Amino acid sequence: MIVSNPNHPNSQAVTSKIAGNEKGKARFSAAVACAIVGTAFLTGCTPIANVQAGDDAGNPLCAEMMVVLPDEISDQQKRQTNSQATAVWGNPSQLVLRCGVTPPPPSTDPCVTVNGVDWLAKEGESAWTLTTYGRTPATELLFDPKVIPSSTVLAALAPAAGKIPAERQCVSVTKSEDIP
Secondary structure (H helix, E strand, O other): OOOOOOOOOOHHHHHHHHHHHHHHHHHHHHHHHHHHHHHHHHHOOOOOEOOOOOOOOOOHHHHHHHOOOOOEEOOEEEEOEOOOOEEEEOOOOOEEEEEEEOOOOOOOOOEEEEOOEEEEEEEOOOOEEEEEOOEOOEEEEEEOOOOOOHHHHHHHHHHHHOOOOEOOOOOOOOEEEOOO
16 A cells, blocks of 8 residues: 655655556556457457368468458358468358368269369268369368358359369369359
């Protein structure tokens, strides 16, 4: 506890200094509160998605692809991830993209071509995995086609995936579509 002595020659300066410190603390607290509210407003209180990066996520071709990804796919907003060359749409995550995964070898998996991009499809019970074929590095998608139709996903992402040049094409294409 500080007690000021009105008869002391520096008592007024000490009292002003204490009042100034209290005002400074109040301003600091207000600034911190504004920063927290501002950050929550800017991020929309959406948590950052935890996605494991592909082994070749640092490839410059992934960077070229990432900058042209759409902000929204099938009413799902893109949100921030914690890994390089990854993207997520929806909260909770409805579509996960990882650039820099190992290119798949020739396969008997179904191949679908949408807007000039070949995708190998693995249909699971609850989610599908589609991986670009003939492009290095490869891009992998994971999503539930009951939530977002595969044609919507592939049409929305073909321009970005096409930033990585094709070196090979599927020999047998199950389905080929050009979707505007």
